[in-house]
Amino acid sequence: YKDTGTLLFLDNVTVSFDGFKALNGLSLDVQAGEMRAIIGPNGAGKTTMMDVITGKTRPDSGRVTFHLTDLTRYDEAAIATMGIGRKFQKPTVFESHTVWDNLELALKSRRGPLTSLFWRLSAADRDRIADTIARIGLEAHHRRIAGALSHGQKQWLEIGMLLMQEPELLLVDEPVAGMTDSETEKTALLLRDIARSHSVVVVEHDMNFVRSLGVRVTVLHEGSVLSEGSLETVQNDPRVIEVYLGR
Numbered sequence: 001y002k003d004t005g006t007l008l009f010l011d012n013v014t015v016s017f018d019g020f021k022a023l024n025g026l027s028l029d030v031q032a033g034e035m036r037a038i039i040g041p042n043g044a045g046k047t048t049m050m051d052v053i054t055g056k057t058r059p060d061s062g063r064v065t066f067h068l069t070d071l072t073r074y075d076e077a078a079i080a081t082m083g084i085g086r087k088f089q090k091p092t093v094f095e096s097h098t099v100w101d102n103l104e105l106a107l108k109s110r111r112g113p114l115t116s117l118f119w120r121l122s123a124a125d126r127d128r129i130a131d132t133i134a135r136i137g138l139e140a141h142h143r144r145i146a147g148a149l150s151h152g153q154k155q156w157l158e159i160g161m162l163l164m165q166e167p168e169l170l171l172v173d174e175p176v177a178g179m180t181d182s183e184t185e186k187t188a189l190l191l192r193d194i195a196r197s198h199s200v201v202v203v204e205h206d207m208n209f210v211r212s213l214g215v216r217v218t219v220l221h222e223g224s225v226l227s228e229g230s231l232e233t234v235q236n237d238p239r240v241i242e243v244y245l246g247r
């Protein structure tokens with residue numbers, strides 16, 4: 001946790017669906033270089049929060065700023081090009097392409113759909129792909145088609161594809177859902193490695209995984225922040241205990 005200034009700031013954000021407030025005055029800030037874990041019961045507003053940051057959902061009130069830019073004025077495509085990358089829970093790799101080709105496609109898609117038809121990889125591009133394959137631990141699998149990978153390997157591949165787009169902030173939704181224990185451990189190491197050079201917001205239910213990340217935790221409940229601090233601090237917060245045990 002490096003306190004180098006606020007990167008992302010949600011200021012009193014409210015989102016209503018037919019009068020129901022999925023986010024209800026949510027305020028949250030993420031520092032540049034920080035990895036933050038977001039937890040909270042089902043329906044707490046975690047997905048809606050990610051949707052608001054990425055421009056998929058427009059807030060009814062409040063502001064979302066990235067650096068000093070008000071994101072609520074931009075659409076999803078514009079926000080992605082500003083350096084915010086999102087990984088959804090389910091892996092969405094190109095199953096019939098190899099690991100290498102998936103990363104190459106991700107790199108090319110950054111430069112637009114037409115470029116990808118004509119553009120050839122430079123040596124530096126190939127190095128970047130190779131480095132990313134090493135980083136996500138798939139060196140032995142770079143020629144395999146993605147459809148033949150395990151669930152965990154597909155998730156790492158998709159994280160690699162996200163890295164090819166050079167985001168400054170990664171939003172990662174339940175990365176270890178459905179993973180084996182050893183895949184979960186590797187994912188914690190991978191995210192900690194990524195967090196050395198990126199800011200990361202990770203939504204996760206698996207408390208052992210959150211513990212292994214060792215980062216600041218924000219607990220959402222009914223669309224706003226219930227508690228914030230180390231995992232130990234929030235787990236001992238009476239309001240958090242009541243919400244999790246009182247259901």
Ligand code: ADP
Nearest residue numbers: 017021022040041042043044045046047048049
């Ligand atoms: P979480 O990701 O923490 O489980 P969500 O952000 O998905 O929570 O949902 C928060 C609340 O908003 C839930 O009660 C959900 O039913 C409601 N909600 C989310 N999206 C919509 C929508 N598009 N229309 C109506 N209600 C929604």
